[in-house]
Amino acid sequence: MEDRIKQSFGKQNLMQTLGAELVSIERGMVKIACSFSDTLTQQHGYFHAGVATSILDSACGYAALSMMPEKAEVLTVEFKVNFLRPADTSKLIAIGKVLKSGKTLVICEGEVYDEAEERLIAKMTATMITINS
Template sequence: MEIIKQRERAYSWGNPLEGVELSKDLSGFEYLMAIKRGEAPASPLINTLDFSLVELEEGKAGFCFEPQEFHYNPNGCVHGGVITAILDSAMGCTLHSLLPKGTVYTTLELKVNFLKMVHFKSGVLTATGKMIHLGNSTALVEASLTDKSGKKYAHAVSTCMLLKNE
């Protein structure tokens, strides 16, 4: 039996705990803008999975990625966890962009529908979040993963609980 040659990948990230401290003095949108400008560290997950923040406004966030081998499962397509992660990132930042200073959130429920197989040929895909409902204690947000022509590959909905950041 032939020994499989392993590939390598290197990347770096900023200290996420520094960002947590910084976020306590900013609204959610101000904090996300600080990340976008490079003044606060992004989540290490973004670098680990090679996602890019491509859209940010109050009530909307978008991330893109280009499927690579390191995203693949043993079946030769992008792992569902990677797709879930980019959808969750778009939904989380969409919600975060609307939070006042001193408020954070955590996911209560996450549902993903996988509509098409994602692989190299899919090209760059973008996950864009959209608010459905923002209440005093819970929020409902959705996101879709699409290609440049608008073809939908996955859709997710998340229920989040709002908390005071202490």
């Protein structure tokens, strides 16, 4: 499972563009980090919401994939994000967790924290679908 997720993550050009990295992989939980860069900011100098959303979507997706059969792939069906504060930090830490895993759909919850994992920046609920390859 861990190797499959690492290989898939390595194919995501967006994650490479953002400089995101896999921090940890467990069954039902994945953590992804992204360090600050001026190229990832919005007009006030904070991380852009799109960066936080992208790494959180991937964290939830890979958490879902960790619960799926070996030959399955994952796609996002939908998500909702609430931003609780500006992403004024040197690193974003996105944690995706599976709430309920079914045959076809996997419901996930995700959170984005600051570099110390003390300040909650955003929360996501997401639905992922199993794609049989």
